[in-house]
Amino acid sequence: MYFLLFISMLLFSKSYTQNKKQFYIPDSLKNYTFQELFERQNVFKNDLKKLKIYSAAYLHKAKNENDTIKIANGYSQFASNFFINNPENAIKYYDSIINLTDGLSDLDYPGYGYLYKGSVQFIIGKYNKALENLLIAQKLATLKNNT
Secondary structure (H helix, E strand, O other): OHHHHHHHHHHHHHHHHHHHHHOOOOHHHOOOOHHHHHHHHHHOOOOHHHHHHHHHHHHHHHHHOOOHHHHHHHHHHHHHHHOOOOHHHHHHHHHHHHHHHOOOOOOOOOHHHHHHHHHHHHHOOOHHHHHHHHHHHHHHHHHOOOO
C-alpha cells in the first residue's frame, strides 16, 4: 500500500516538474516590455521552444499586472503561434479570450475571440460551428462599428 502511494507521488512529482519547466520564464525576460516580448516572438517564429518561452513571459506579465486586454492578447499569441500543432488547444485559448472579455466595451474583444475561433474551426472542417462563431463576430463588429 505505502509502496503504491510512494510510486504515485513520484510520478505526480515528475509530471508536475516537467509541466512547470515548459513555462519557466528566465529572470532576464521579466523586465521586458510587452512590445519587446511580442517582437521577440516574431524573431523566434521557427524556434518553438523559444517562442513558447516568450509567449509565456508575455502572458505571465499580463496576469501579474491584471491587464485583461493584455491577458487576452497573450492567449491569442499562444493560439496563433501553436494552432498548427494543436488546433483544439487554439480553440480553448480563443474560448478563454471570449470568457475573459465577455461584456467588455473594447473595440476588438470579445469579437476577436469569436472571429479567430471560427477561423480555426473552419480550417479543421467544423463548418457549422465556424459559421456560428463568425456570425457572432460579425454581429459584435457591427454593434461596435469595428470595420
